[in-house]
Amino acid sequence: MSRLDRLYIGTNTKMFKTASEAGEHIARLNELTRDIDDSRMTLFVIPSYTSLAQAVKVRGRVKIGAQNMGWEERGQFTGEISPLMLSELGVDMVMVGHSERRHVLHETDEEEQKKVACALGHGFTVLLCVGETLRQKEHNISDEVLAIQLKIGLELVRPEQLDRVMVAYEPVWAIGTAGIPADENYADARHAGIKDTLCGMFGEPGRDVPVLYGGSVNRGNCEPLIRKSNIDGLFIGRSAWDADNFSEIIHTVLPLFENRR
Ligand code: PGA
Secondary structure (H helix, E strand, O other), X not given: OOHHHXXXXXXXXXXXXXXXXXXXXXXXXXXXXOOOOHHHXXXXXXXXXXXXXXXXXOOOOOEEEEOOOXXXXXXXXXXXXXXXXXXXXXXXXXXXXXXXXXXXXXXXXXXXXXXXXXXXXXXXXXXEEEOOOHHHHHOOOHHHHHHHHHHHHOOOOOHHHHHHEEEEEOOHHHOOOXXXXXXXXXXXXXXXXXXXXXXXXXXXXXXXXXXXXXXOOOOOOHHHHHOOOOOOEEEEOHHHOOHHHHHHHHHHXXXXXXXXX
16 A cells, blocks of 8 residues: 555644634544544644644644754754654654745755754654745746755655655745645646656655645635646645635545545
């Protein structure tokens, strides 16, 4: 059985929900997805740091991720959160390199690399986010940009750690309130390129790394996106923050995903 036999679907709640709101969201998601067997999908929520303790308490079937992580266990890094702190909370995943961290907070590929290696070394699953800017897309260098982000970001990943790596393709121009969702064919082609890069780096096991699409996914465009063979799952912002809306997306895409086989 391949890792890609199941759907990967999750949300990053950015700087939006308080701990009690995040707890309610996750509890409701558990309720609304009770009919879906665990073997069919990996469902995850990535809330803010201050919500993590509450989130793991009510997590049920939902995997809980941190939005960021420092790359040292301890030290003079005011404002950072270390892997030991996330381990103590029982967090399942760490997201690295979200577009807003790269472009608003100016994180570099070299920093993402250290975070990826550190998170894997501490036993977490890692979700590395990659994506090109509009300018890079217009220059026709999207695949090259994605390859650079993957080759640097995942350079220190050891073969035996690869089964804890996931990638989210999130074009910068497609994310958030000003975002324009990527056309499904464009997204599928970038996913194919990402998979080729992963194979080049890790050999055939690279094909088994789930690659999720993110950027203005909603109830209108989730269907064409999930019908695409290189899209292994969806990573959703705004449209997933209401649990009922998120559940409708899940219940729409899961059978379509399973019918692709
Ligand atoms: P969006 O966010 O779905 O609201 O565009 C996606 C993301 O930033 O992960």
